[in-house]
Amino acid sequence: MSKINVRLVLTAALAIFLAAVFCVAQQPNKHNTRPEAPKAVTAEPTGADLVSDGIRYTYEFKQPEFLIKHIVIEHDSRGRGRIKFVQRTDEMAVEEPLQLSPEVISRVSGLWRALNFLTSNENYQADRQYPHLGTMLLKMEKDTRQRTAEFNWTHHPEALALINEYRRASDQAILVFELSVARESIPLNTPKLMERAEALLKRNGLSDPKQMLPLLKELSTDDHVPLITRNHALRLIQKIEK
DSSP states (O other): OOHHHHHHHHHHHHHHHHHHHHHHHHSOOGGGSSOOOOOOOOOOOOHHHHTTTSEEEEEEEEOTTSSEEEEEEEEOTTSEEEEEEEETTOOSOEEEEEEOOHHHHHHHHHHHHHHTTTTOOOOOOOSSOOGGGOEEEEEEEETTEEEEEEESOOOOHHHHHHHHHHHHHHHHHHHHHHHHHHHHHOGGGHHHHHHHHHHHHHTTOSSOGGGGHHHHHHHHTOTTSOHHHHHHHHHHHHHHHO
């Protein structure tokens, strides 16, 4: 083979090689055609979040015979915290993030201030004992100071009002949790839960009903739950938005 032919063959082979490399480079990378989903940012507070301003509030309720036998609410001065509760039929604790609305945290903070809780040594327990109604605990921590008060019944107006605020907050948080679980897993349980929601709303038993509007609006258009649930959600929305 002449030198000219060899040169032509080598040149042609090089051209083919370069063309192949170029084509491979232009092909989409199959592993990268689907962008990686952004990681979800959880709003669940950490222990550091709860004491970021040096103040931490705790409410606890215990009564072994009640359907919800143990409840603990912890939050900071912004109303951001968590709720943990245990059902009588299940020893496993459920823990959920909690955000008290500005209206609720304003009322709660005002009651803590009215009690002068950290500097007071007042005993809130009434003379008469009612242990069958459950034991309640209030605790406040600020920097290195802390104080705890425990009682099963009280006539002290601010202490009683504070307990009622936390009771409404826990009832609302537990209702939202149970509705969310029933919606996803047992839709046929939602009608009874909606009846409970209406009963709590009628007796002012919810901490801030407006916080439930997003969930109720979702329920009102969710084809996976019974029609009675959807209609009931619409009625509750109308009552709350009045």
